[in-house]
Amino acid sequence: MMTLTQLEIFSVLSDSLHFTIAAQRLGISQSGVSHAIKSLEDELGVKLFHRHQSRVELTDIGIRLLERSRTLLGVAETMRQEAADAQGMKQGTLRIGSFGPTSSVRLLPHMIHQYQKQFPGIEIHVDEGPDAQVIQWLRERRIDVGFVVLPENDLDVFPLLEDQMVALLPSDHPLSQLESVTLSSLCYEPFVLTGAGSADLVTRLFHAEKLRPQIRYRTSQLLSILSLVGSGDAVSIVAESSLPDSDSTRYVRRPLSPPVKRSIGLAVLDNHQSSPAVKAFISLAQQLYQAD
Template sequence: MELRHLNYFLSVAESLNFTKAAAQNFVAQSALSQQIAGLEKELGSKLFHRSSRSVTLTEAGRVLVPLAQRIVRDVEITHMEMDALAGVRRGTLRLGLIQTPATSVDIIEVMGDFHHRYPDIEFAITNGPSEPMAAAVAAGTLDVAVVGLDAGDLPAGVDGLPLAVERLVAVVAEDSPLTGRKLVAIPELVDGVQFIHFARGSGLRRRVEAAFLRTGLPPEGSFEMGQILDMIRLAARGVGVTIVPHTDVLEAERTAGPPFSVIPLADHDAVHPVSLAYTSARLSPAAAAFVEEVRTHLDPPQSRPAPSPINL
C-alpha cells in the first residue's frame, strides 16, 4: 500500500466523483480507477459502489476513511518534524473558527502576529459549528480550532485552552414590550413569539438549549439560522426573539441595520465559553507554535513574554 493510493481514495471518498478526484490529483481518470482497484484488491474489500449515475462508499470504505486520514496526517507530521530538526520554517496550519469572537483574545490579531513570526506557514481555514470542529481535532483533520465549548464538552483526548466566558443576552425589537427591562427570564422572553435558534451542533445552540431546560421548557425553536448577525437582524425587525453572546451584539451595533434592544438574562448560568481545542499528544510544530502564540495573547499586553522559539 502506497501513500498516494490512500490520497486517491480520500479524494474519491470526499467528492464521490472519480472525474473530480482525478483532476484534483492531476492524473487520468483511468489511472486513478486502476489505483483504486489495486487498493481494493490489496485490502480484499470493495471500497465504493459504482453505477452510471453515482458513487457511494461501501461499509469497508466508510471504515477506511478515518484510518486513511490518520495515516496521511501522521506522515505529514513526520515530514514537518524532520523539517523542524533541520530548522525549516514551513508547513500548513489547519485552523477551525466559529463565528463568535472571544473577548479576551483577538484570534485575527493572533493570526497576524503568527504570520509575521512564521511567514512560510500557510493557513487552511475551516468555519463551522463547534461540535463537528472539535471532532475534527480529535480525528486529526484539524490541528487546532476555536470552539464555543469548555474543556468538559470536548471529545476524549482533546485539550482545551479557555479563551473567554461570554454572557448570553436576549435580543428583541426596539418596540417590544420587554424593552427597558433590566433582566428577562426565558419563559417571559418566548411568551407568544417565535424563538430564533442558532445552527445545531454549535456551542451556542448547546448553551441556549441548556438554558431552556433549566426553566423546564422544551428547547423547541420556531426556526433556526446559520448566521448570528441574521438572527439579530430578524429579531430587530420583530420576526422573533433570540439569545446570542454579548460580543455579537457589539458587532451588530456597528452595522447599519435596524435598532434593537438587548436585555440581560435572569439566568446567570447562561454563558458561552470559548476555547482553543487541540491535541497535545499529536501536535505538529506549526500547531504547537500557534498554541504558544495564543497563550501569549491571553496575558495582559504589558506582561506578555516573547513566545518561546520553536523550530518549524
C-alpha cells in the same frame, strides 16, 4: 505497495464523494484518482467505495479504514513538520476548524495574521461549520485544531475566551426596557435558534428550566438572526462576543437573569501527537487571548 499519495487521494475522495471534485482538489486527472483508488483496493482486497456513475459512496469497510488512513496521514504530517521545525518551520500545513462569528470573525483573523508573520511557510486551511461539526472533524482527523465551546471532556483543550449569553430583542420590544431578561420571559415570543456555536447551550438552558421556547426559525447565519430580530419577527439568545461591537437601532442586547457564561477554546485530539505547527498556533492563541 500502499503509498501516502494513495491514502491522501482516498481521504479527499471520501470528503467529496465525487471523482471530478476530488481530482480538482488534488490537481490531478480524474483517471489518476480512479487508478489510485483501484490500486489501493486491489492491494487491500476490499472495495472502499460503491460506484454510482461519477459519484461514490463509502462501503462499511471503507468507513473503518478511512479513520486508519487519516491517522497515518496525520502521523506523516507530524513527521514532516517536526523535520521542518528543526529547520525553523519553513514549511508545513495547518488545518483549522472554526465556527460562528466569535471564532471566524473576532478571533481567527488576527491569529492567522500574527501566525503567518512568524511562520510564512506554513500553509493554513480553514474549514467552517457548526461547533458539533468541528468536533467531528477533529475526531475524523480532517483538521488539526479547532475552536470549541467548553467544556469538552474527550479532547485536549486550551481555554481562550469567556463571554456571556445575551437576549437579543427588537429595540421597541417591552423587554428591552429591562436591565436583564429571564429565560421564561422569552418563551412567549417567536424564537430564532442559532445553529452555530451556541445552539446546544441555548437548548440546554431552556431544557434545564423545563421551558419550551416557541422556536419559529433556525439559522446558522448571525446576519439572518439580526435581521429577524431587527424586523420585530423574533427574539433570540446569542453569545455576546458574536455580535458586532455596536448595536443597530433595530435591536438591543440584554444580559440573562441569572447570567449565563460561555467559554471558547482550542481543541486537539491528542496534544502529545500535535505537530510543531499546531503547538505553535496554540501557543500564539494563548498569548493573544487566553482567558484569565
